[in-house]
Amino acid sequence: MSLQEQIEKKSREIHTDGYGMSIGEVISLYRDGDIDIHPEFQRIFRWKIGQKSRLIESILLGIPIPPIFVSQRDDGVWDVIDGVQRLSTILQFVGIYRDHNSSLVSPDPLEATEYLPDLAGYYWEPRELGSKCFTSAMQRDFKRSKIEFRIIRKESDRNAKYDMFQRLNSGSQLSPQEARNCLLVMLNSGMYADIDNLSDYFNFKNSITLSDQKESQAYRQELVVRFFSQRAFGGSETELKKEYGEYLTDWIRKVAEDDDRSSTGVDSETFKLCFGLIDRALGEDSFRRFNGTRHLGPFSIAGYEFISSGVVYNMDRWADRPLELADRIRAIWTSPDFRDNSGTGVSPRRRVPRLIVRSRIFFAEG
Incomplete structure (x- = not known):
């Protein structure tokens, strides 16, 4: 089999789509159980509050973040294969993220960042008397922000998502x-x-x-x-x-x-x-x-x-x-x-x- 034939054969085995989705839409998908973020990953990926704050900063400022890779299961649910920490950070910040025991994970106050030093101490919603939180306008702008998704469709080769995961994480920590x-x-x-x-x-x-x-x-x-x-x-x-x-x-x-x-x-x-x-x-x-x-x-x-x-x-x-x-x-x-x-x-x-x-x-x- 020639190189060109190999390329054509393998490309037919992996079917992908790509499009942007608002954070509000992602929140709805998560609430409806249409996206599986694998909360067990939280014991594997360990982001500190500084990293989480920088992600929120990037979204607020419109700084592009890497795309989220998901694989569509036979039941239509999206399996996240790269981007678990980014999505869980967003969902925890807005107060809806649940751990592997289905318990709500309390959000942490954000830290000051390079471009937004006043972000320190902010929550999505009030947590206690006097706590700083996003205004309604800030929340709407945040939920309208777009995230790029790459979807491996369910008709792809069954090993595609695992191979994709290994390649995407080959240079990670x-x-x-x-x-x-x-x-x-x-x-x-x-x-x-x-x-x-x-x-x-x-x-x-x-x-x-x-x-x-x-x-x-x-x-x-x-x-x-x-x-x-x-x-x-x-x-x-x-x-x-x-x-x-x-x-x-x-x-x-x-x-x-x-x-x-x-x-x-x-x-x-x-x-x-x-x-x-x-x-x-x-x-x-x-x-x-x-x-x-x-x-x-x-x-x-x-x-x-x-x-x-x-x-x-x-x-x-x-x-x-x-x-x-x-x-x-x-x-x-x-x-x-x-x-x-x-x-x-x-x-x-x-x-x-x-x-x-x-x-x-x-x-x-x-």
């Missing part, structure tokens, strides 16, 4: 897992909720100590995803055909679109049993290097891959033997199976399949 979380929310919000809940499970958190930076980048949720993708791995020690981050994203998309997640997806009971065993064995030292005398250093991702893969594959063997499991975990740090495949020179796409396969054998022994 999202961590890899935060981007995957957004995909999960759009694909299967129940699966996202399961992973989010498990990332806060006591035994799991107690056995894994992370830096504040890692905690803020949804890394604990990534570890939950890694656990289940490792458990489902059915390949050999051969190097993965793609980079490991891409492999994880593809795995999530595949499982999230499958109605039956019982065997290869999110099995909460198995996860809790596995980390209950690991936590009882070594607690916060579970994934820290052992030098023969004591545990030291930070959390080891290679140690996590090896230990969690091996233990979950052999849980019946270690169910009532926490002290012996502790000894077996400590033994990995001198084992050639682990040591020779986890150094800094071993890429994740080579390391992960080797560690998974060898860990299942290693924890079957002892």
Whole structure:
């Protein structure tokens, strides 16, 4: 197939429209449930009041803001795939935005901005006695302001909106897992909720100590995803055909679109049993290097891959033997199976399949 034929084929698979819409119309769409802003995204995208104030300033001054990208679902509802924070900021400011529990989110007073220093302390409507708020004329002008929308129509290829999301956010400040979380929310919000809940499970958190930076980048949720993708791995020690981050994203998309997640997806009971065993064995030292005398250093991702893969594959063997499991975990740090495949020179796409396969054998022994 020639390049021109490829272009023509793919362009026929993605159908888009574009037009401007007033903020008043957007407010009506939101109230009627015709646009899904995915309130779960609020835990992923973190705008501060200064950023929110600058957006309101831009709208008031007629400064163009980037277009909102949405995808039309089969039921006609618009799924927001880029622009969640912009829309939620506007809706929160006018006092109608609801969080993932359907509770109204109280608006914050705006801050002074570069061009509108007197914007400080303003609300859409009065909040308390003496609070500053927009006049009726200001509210009307605000609601008449236009936002550009780009719509991926429902007859487009089913993967179009997810591919679009990844491309639009490839240069953003999202961590890899935060981007995957957004995909999960759009694909299967129940699966996202399961992973989010498990990332806060006591035994799991107690056995894994992370830096504040890692905690803020949804890394604990990534570890939950890694656990289940490792458990489902059915390949050999051969190097993965793609980079490991891409492999994880593809795995999530595949499982999230499958109605039956019982065997290869999110099995909460198995996860809790596995980390209950690991936590009882070594607690916060579970994934820290052992030098023969004591545990030291930070959390080891290679140690996590090896230990969690091996233990979950052999849980019946270690169910009532926490002290012996502790000894077996400590033994990995001198084992050639682990040591020779986890150094800094071993890429994740080579390391992960080797560690998974060898860990299942290693924890079957002892």
